[in-house]
Amino acid sequence: MIKKIAAVSFAVVVLLFYAPFLALGYYITEGGELRLPSLSMVASTLLLAATAAAISIAVAYPAAYYLAKRGTELEFALLTAPLWVGTLLKAYSLLVLYAVLEKTVGVALWGQPLGVLVGMVYEYLPYSLLTLYASAEKLSESPVHAARALGASRIQAFLRVELPLTLPGVAAAFILVFLFAAGEVIMPAVLGAWKVYTFGNYIWDLYFKARDIFSGSVLSLMLTGMSLLATYIVVRTIRSLSI
Amino acid sequence: MRALRLYTWGLIAALYTPVAVIVALSLNDSKLPYVWGGFTVRWYLSLLQWEQAWQALLNSLLIALAVSAASTLLGLFMAYSLRGDRYVVLSQGAVVMPEVSEALAFAAALTLAKSYTGVDLFGPIGVFLAHLAYTLPTAHVLLVPYMSYVGRNVVEAARVLGASEAKTVSAVVLPIMMPAFVATFLIVFANSFDTYIKTAFTTSPGFVTAPILLWSYAARGRGDPTMYALATLMLIPSIVAATIYFRSIKRYS
Numbered sequence: 001m002i003k004k005i006a007a008v009s010f011a012v013v014v015l016l017f018y019a020p021f022l023a024l025g026y027y028i029t030e031g032g033e034l035r036l037p038s039l040s041m042v043a044s045t046l047l048l049a050a051t052a053a054a055i056s057i058a059v060a061y062p063a064a065y066y067l068a069k070r071g072t073e074l075e076f077a078l079l080t081a082p083l084w085v086g087t088l089l090k091a092y093s094l095l096v097l098y099a100v101l102e103k104t105v106g107v108a109l110w111g112q113p114l115g116v117l118v119g120m121v122y123e124y125l126p127y128s129l130l131t132l133y134a135s136a137e138k139l140s141e142s143p144v145h146a147a148r149a150l151g152a153s154r155i156q157a158f159l160r161v162e163l164p165l166t167l168p169g170v171a172a173a174f175i176l177v178f179l180f181a182a183g184e185v186i187m188p189a190v191l192g193a194w195k196v197y198t199f200g201n202y203i204w205d206l207y208f209k210a211r212d213i214f215s216g217s218v219l220s221l222m223l224t225g226m227s228l229l230a231t232y233i234v235v236r237t238i239r240s241l242s243i
Numbered sequence: 244m245r246a247l248r249l250y251t252w253g254l255i256a257a258l259y260t261p262v263a264v265i266v267a268l269s270l271n272d273s274k275l276p277y278v279w280g281g282f283t284v285r286w287y288l289s290l291l292q293w294e295q296a297w298q299a300l301l302n303s304l305l306i307a308l309a310v311s312a313a314s315t316l317l318g319l320f321m322a323y324s325l326r327g328d329r330y331v332v333l334s335q336g337a338v339v340m341p342e343v344s345e346a347l348a349f350a351a352a353l354t355l356a357k358s359y360t361g362v363d364l365f366g367p368i369g370v371f372l373a374h375l376a377y378t379l380p381t382a383h384v385l386l387v388p389y390m391s392y393v394g395r396n397v398v399e400a401a402r403v404l405g406a407s408e409a410k411t412v413s414a415v416v417l418p419i420m421m422p423a424f425v426a427t428f429l430i431v432f433a434n435s436f437d438t439y440i441k442t443a444f445t446t447s448p449g450f451v452t453a454p455i456l457l458w459s460y461a462a463r464g465r466g467d468p469t470m471y472a473l474a475t476l477m478l479i480p481s482i483v484a485a486t487i488y489f490r491s492i493k494r495y496s
Contacts, residue, residue: 002412005317007324009379013380059254066247075251078258082258084485085262086436089262089474090261090262091461093474096265096466100276100277110464122258193464207444
């Protein structure tokens with residue numbers, strides 16, 4: 001009985017995932033009009049996602065390195081707990097914080113690309129931190145000791161021994177955050193005030209404003225494909241760098 | 244290392260600032276977010292009288308409980324049945340794909356399923372199914388590695404001694420996997436409680452959850468002290484889940 005339940009639920013999950021491909025069939029057979037987004041929007045979305053990934057890695061790396069070496073359980077728990085807070089809640093708190101900042105300091109972030117970028121970094125920081133932590137934790141002390149004994153300074157030892165060893169973790173973190181950020185809807189909508197328009201928002205509008213689910217499905221498949229392609233490129237580049 | 248430690252604590256402070264601002268403003272006796280007008284609980288009292296908000300919180304809670312119960316159980320069944328070497332590769336590959344792909348592509352799948360089958364998937368049932376279909380792969384992926392802790396001989400012993408399959412799962416497999424089970428339950432619960440995109444695609448105007456209500460304010464950039472109170476209350480499940488999770492991890496590691 002349990003096997004049957006498992007098989008049915010497994011089949012339903014897989015079917016649901018592959019259902020958007022049916023929309024492709026619709027275009028092939030009936031030839032409906034596919035509403036493509038502008039190329040500049042796609043480019044700016046990918047650029048925004050890549051920047052968010054790079055900044056979140058740069059911000060998280062020192063903390064992940066510290067956590068892996070000397071971190072306490074409390075610090076680990078505090079840094080990963082924001083994973084549990086929903087995206088919308090984070091976006092709303094940032095929105096309020098921006099309003100306070102605008103009145104007190106005079107820095108306007110709401111409706112600006114910079115504000116959306118801050119939101120994305122804030123949202124994905126725990127993800128990149130966890131990924132970097134996993135790779136920094138595997139570092140053993142002996143190569144560093146060897147480098148130090150051979151006369152390398154502390155910083156040299158880090159740059160030439162430890163940093164290359166954590167590069168696969170950096171690549172993994174980059175891909176993870178990039179994939180999430182490329183399809184991001186909530187942060188641009190809430191913090192960008194619909195002025196910062198991304199691919200995710202375009203698909204969103206196709207569903208909810210234009211009610212065009214077929215175009216929406218095909219474009220979301222394209223988004224998935226693009227992110228997978230980007231992943232492949234990043235993995236290849238990093239691999240050629242590290243060997 | 245001291246500089247790194249300072250940096251880490253600075254990062255922690257930065258991570259919690261926006262949330263702390265919301266909590267502080269929900270206790271602020273002033274309608275303007277940048278004016279501190281003294282301590283008050285009146286926004287919580289006005290939230291109490293706002294029936295739609297209470298209903299939304301209750302809806303979110305019930306959906307999240309049902310979803311996490313169903314998806315951890317089904318995920319356990321799947322991890323148990325599909326643990327043969329031949330199936331693990333197949334099931335992991337097929338199940339990880341929806342996990343990696345975009346939430347939007349998934350939402351598209353639900354909309355298509357709805358329009359092709361003609362079954363009314365809106366409202367509470369739709370939201371439940373949408374969350375379940377999204378969290379089930381998560382639960383499965385999280386539970387599968389722990390399945391190796393359940394020795395094959397233990398399962399075989401139970402079967403030889405005459406236990407049915409359901410009895411084996413409930414009396415042998417489940418107790419061994421309890422820590423993983425609890426952790427998965429909590430992750431799924433927190434996921435389901437405050438997800439917005441999957442809910443927006445499947446809900447009907449009559450069925451409002453807490454994130455949907457929050458969205459109607461957030462998307463227009465509106466600040467309202469009553470919403471600060473609601474957002475603060477929405478933090479509670481996340482905090483509780485995170486606390487239980489870290490305590491259970493500590494105990495079993």
